[in-house]
Amino acid sequence: MTIxxxxxxxxxxxxxxxxxxxxxxxxxxxxxxxxxxxEQTADILAQIDATLKEAGTDxxxxxxxxxxxxxxxxxxxxxxxxxxxxxxxxTPARATVESPKLAAVGLDVEIMVEAxx
Amino acid sequence: MTIxxxxxxxxxxxxxxxxxxxxxxxxxxxxxxxxxxxEQTADILAQIDATLKEAGTDxxxxxxxxxxxxxxxxxxxxxxxxxxxxxxxxTPARATVESPKLAAVGLDVEIMVEAxx
Amino acid sequence: MTIxxxxxxxxxxxxxxxxxxxxxxxxxxxxxxxxxxxEQTADILAQIDATLKEAGTDxxxxxxxxxxxxxxxxxxxxxxxxxxxxxxxxTPARATVESPKLAAVGLDVEIMVEAxx
Numbered sequence: 001m002t003i004x005x006x007x008x009x010x011x012x013x014x015x016x017x018x019x020x021x022x023x024x025x026x027x028x029x030x031x032x033x034x035x036x037x038x039e040q041t042a043d044i045l046a047q048i049d050a051t052l053k054e055a056g057t058d059x060x061x062x063x064x065x066x067x068x069x070x071x072x073x074x075x076x077x078x079x080x081x082x083x084x085x086x087x088x089x090x091t092p093a094r095a096t097v098e099s100p101k102l103a104a105v106g107l108d109v110e111i112m113v114e115a116x117x
Numbered sequence: 118m119t120i121x122x123x124x125x126x127x128x129x130x131x132x133x134x135x136x137x138x139x140x141x142x143x144x145x146x147x148x149x150x151x152x153x154x155x156e157q158t159a160d161i162l163a164q165i166d167a168t169l170k171e172a173g174t175d176x177x178x179x180x181x182x183x184x185x186x187x188x189x190x191x192x193x194x195x196x197x198x199x200x201x202x203x204x205x206x207x208t209p210a211r212a213t214v215e216s217p218k219l220a221a222v223g224l225d226v227e228i229m230v231e232a233x234x
Numbered sequence: 235m236t237i238x239x240x241x242x243x244x245x246x247x248x249x250x251x252x253x254x255x256x257x258x259x260x261x262x263x264x265x266x267x268x269x270x271x272x273e274q275t276a277d278i279l280a281q282i283d284a285t286l287k288e289a290g291t292d293x294x295x296x297x298x299x300x301x302x303x304x305x306x307x308x309x310x311x312x313x314x315x316x317x318x319x320x321x322x323x324x325t326p327a328r329a330t331v332e333s334p335k336l337a338a339v340g341l342d343v344e345i346m347v348e349a350x351x
Contacts (some may be wrong), residue, residue, distance in 0.1 A: 001254060003295060003350055005325070011317060012328035016297045018350050019254050020118060020136050023298045026329025061120060063133045064140045066183075066229075066300075068331045072218040083128060091122070094129035095143025095229045097185045097216035099331035101306040112300075112329045116120055116135050137235060137253050178237060180250045181257045183300075183346075189335040200245060208239070211246035212260025212346045214302045214333035233237055233252050 006054050015051045017117055021063070022055040024048060026112040033106040037074030040109040041081035052115055059085070061116040062092040068099040068110040078109055123171050132168045134234055138180070139172040141165060143229040150223040154191030157226040158198035169232055177207045178233040184213040185227045195226055240288050249285045251351055255297070256289040258282060260346040267340040271308030274343040275315035286349055293319070295350040296326040302333040302344045312343055 007014025007025075015024045027047045029040035052058050069078060075096065086092075092113065102110050124131025124142075132141045144164050146157035169175050186195060192213065203209075209230065219227050241248025241259075249258045261281050263274035286292050303312060309330065320326075326347065336344050 001350070003297070003324075005323075008323060008325055010322065011313065011320065011325060012299075013325045014327070016327045018297055023327045023348070025327040026331070063120070063135055065129075066329070068329075072220065075220060079128065086128065088127065089122075089125060090120075091125055091128060091130045093131070093133045093140045093142040093229070095183070095185075095227060096220055097143070097227060098218040100217060100334060101332040103306065103309060103330055110329060110331060112327070114140070116118070180237070180252055182246075189337065192337060196245065203245065205244060206239075206242060207237075208242055208245060208247045210248070210250045210257045210259040210346070212300070212302075212344060213337055214260070214344060215335040217334060231257070233235070 006051065015055050017055050020117055022052060022057055022115045022117050024051055024113050026110040028102060028107045028110050037077035037108050038081045041078045044109060044111050045081060045085045048113055055117055057115050057117045060087045060090040062090065062113055063116055064114040065092045065094040066112045067096040069096065070100060070102060070108045072098050074108055123168065132172050134172050137234055139169060139174055139232045139234050141168055141230050143227040145219060145224045145227050154194035154225050155198045158195045161226060161228050162198060162202045165230055172234055174232050174234045177204045179207065179209040179230055180233055181231040182209045182211040183229045185216040185219065186213065187217060187219060187225045189215050191225055240285065249289050251289050254351055256286060256291055256349045256351050258285055258347050260344040262336060262341045262344050271311035271342050272315045275312045278343060278345050279315060279319045282347055289351055291349050291351045294321045294324045296324065296347055297350055298348040299326045299328040300346045301330040303330065304334060304336060304342045306332050308342055
C-alpha cells in the first residue's frame with residue numbers, strides 16, 4: 001500500500017492517506033482572532049471538507065474526530081457549528097476535551113479527523 | 118469496505134467499524150456525580166466492553182487507548198480500575214493526559230479506544 | 235490479520251501493529267527531570283525511532299502524531315527537536331495541544347504516533 005500525503009509542509013502534512021483511511025492534521029481556524037468558538041468551528045469544518053475532497057472522500061465517511069477546546073464554556077457553540085455540519089446517519093466516534101492553550105493565541109478550537117477513503 | 122456505525126446519535130456514534138478496526142467515542146461514566154476516578158473508570162470500561170461486543174470484538178484485541186483525566190491526582194485510581202480490566206499479554210498502546218474539564222461537570226475520566234475486529 | 239505487540243507491559247504496550255499500521259504508546263522522556271522541552275522531545279523521538287524499527291518500519295512512513303505539552307511556552311523548543319527529526323516529504327498529520335500535567339512530575343512532552351508498516 002502506498003502512502004499519499006496532501007498539503008505536505010516541513011513540519012506536518014494536512015492529511016495522510018493510507019490503508020483506506022485519511023488522517024487529517026489538527027485543523028485550527030484561519031484568521032481566528034476575534035472569531036467565536038462557533039465561527040472557528042465552522043471555519044475548521046470547511047477546511048476539513050476541502051481536505052477530505054482532496055483525499056477523495058467526504059464527511060459522510062468520517063470515522064473518528066478529536067476536538068480540543070481552550071474552554072468548555074465554548075462547548076455549546078462548537079456543537080452548534082458541528083451539528084449543522086455532521087451528516088445524519090454518518091456521525092463519527094468523537095471525543096471533546098479541554099486544552100487550555102492551542103498553538104497560537106486566539107485559537108480556541110482544534111479538530112483532527114479520520115475518514116474512510 | 119463498508120462502514121458500520123453502532124449507537125448512532127445525532128452528534129456522534131458510540132463506535133465506528135471500518136477496515137478491521139473499531140474506533141470508539143470518548144466514553145464517560147454514566148451518573149458520574151459523586152463517583153471517584155476509580156468508579157468512573159470502571160463504569161467506562163464496562164461500557165467499552167459492551168460496545169466492543171456489539172462491534173464483534175473484545176478487550177483482548179484492543180490496539181490503542183487515549184485517556185483524559187481532569188486531574189493527574191486521579192491517575193493511580195484510574196490505573197487501579199484499568200489494571201483490573203486490561204487483559205495481560207494484550208495491553209494496548211496508551212496515552213494518558215490531563216484535560217482540566219470534560220464535557221460536563223462531574224466527569225473526571227474519558228477513554229477512547231481502538232480495537233481489531 | 236494478527237496483532238503484534240511490542241514492549242508488552244502489564245498496563246500498556248510500547249507499540250501495537252495491526253492491519254499495516256503501528257500505533258505507539260504516548261512516549262515520554264527517560265530521566266526527564268531538569269531536561270528542557272527540546273531535550274525531552276529529542277529523547278522521545280529517539281525512543282520512537284527504536285520502537286518503529288522493532289515494528290519493522292521507520293519515520294519516513296509516519297502517518298499521524300499527537301503531541302501534548304505541559305505548556306505552550308515549550309512549543310518552539312519542541313518544534314526545534316521535531317524539525318531536526320521529521321523527514322522532509324514524509325511529514326505526518328499532527329496535532330499539538332496543551333495538557334497541564336502529564337503522568338509524572340518533570341514530564342513536559344508526550345508524543346504518540348502511527349506509522350505504516
